[in-house]
Amino acid sequence: MIELLTEYGLFLAKTITIVVAILVILGGIASASNARTRKEPHQGEVKVAHLNERYEDMEATLKEVIFTKEQLKEEEKAEKKKEKEDKKEKKKGSKDDDEQRKKRIYVIDFDGDVEASEVEPLGQTISAVLTLAEKQDEIVLRLESPGGQVHAYGLASSQLSRIREHEIPLTICVDKVAASGGYMMACNGDKILAAPFAILGSIGVVAELPNFNRVLRKYDVDYDIYTAGDYKRTVTMLGENTEEGKRKFNEEIEETHVLFKNHVSQHRPQLDLEKIATGEHWYGSQALDLGLIDEVKTSDEYIFSQRKDAEIFEVTFEFKRSMAEKLGLNLETLLERTLLKVWNKIGQRQNTLS
DSSP states (O other): OHHHHHHHHHHHHHHHHHHHHHHHHHHHHHHHHHHHHHHOTTSEEEEEEEHHHHHHHHHHHHHHHHSOHHHHHHHHHHHHHHHHHHHHHHHHTGGGHHHHSOEEEEEEEEEOOTTOTTHHHHHHHHHHHHTTOOTTSEEEEEEEBOOOOHHHHHHHHHHHHHHHHTTOOEEEEESSEEETHHHHHHTTSSEEEEOTTOEEEOOSOOOOOOOOHHHHHHTTOOOOOOOSSTTSOOOOSSSOOOHHHHHHHHHHHHHHHHHHHHHHHHHOTTSOHHHHOSSOEEEHHHHHHHTSOSEEOOHHHHHHHTTTTEEEEEEEEEEOOOHHHHHHHHHHHHHHHHHHHHHHHHHHHHHHHO
16 A cells, blocks of 8 residues: 555656646746737737626526517517617707716726736726726726735736726725735725625735755855845845844835835725734625725626616727747646646545545
8 A cells, every 4th residue: 555655646746747847838938928918018909898788688598488479579569669769868868968878887807916917908908998988987897816016016006096097986896805915906996895705905015035045054055145235135045144134124024014004094094904904804794894895795796786777898908919829828727727636636535545
């Protein structure tokens, strides 16, 4: 049994090593591709979907299956009658169409990672929407992010502040998570909605840094750092970190935390910062009690509820990619899923064997 486990462990180790190596290579290719795309931000296109029509198509499909022929005929008559009435109304108020038009809701998405790599398409999408959106309209952002790099999420937050500057209502919907940098973005909303078990908060700053200096010293390896300026480099992974350097590094983290708290306080002054700026996170229903959000509701529920009173448009911006880039990204996704399956099988086998 021990030999079997050993052989199985070696096989899995080799498999994981190969998969990881391929992922690293493909990651480099994808990064290079993204770098090229960032140099040419105009190489993309805006895509728009009319969600009202999507809902109507769903409704029509269900009716065809569920309703009787008589009911369908009645529905058809009612629709034709409504169309005639709508045409009459349009003729009467043709001079005031701009004033009487329905409110428009523009739905955009942000799915954040550590680097907030979707910040560029977010900016392009917002620019596209701002060409038409007016004060009577609304922008709904479906936001998902566990946070990440401070400067990247600072930029993402600044993109959302452009909407506020145009005085267009902004609603933030969080279905899964908006923590740390994600909540920094969410604060820009005029109102924040979250699902009951969505994770919010984590208003804090963290930095983790391994240090291998003792390992280098063990093998008589020197690591020298040459700087101009007392605090050009505070702590490093390979050099010997001094108490003064650690103190300065921690001071910088505290300063970042202060800026984060000021940002939250500026946009949601009703919050008790001493209570919520501890780095903790809360679920949607708890976040409502603390004032982190304004309502417990999913994005689907909110958008669907607006379909009668507004024209709803889903807007996305997609960069153009070559066939080779698309193939590389698809292969990377496939390998990531394969690695996840292998990892899950390891866990299952360990539970079975134990």
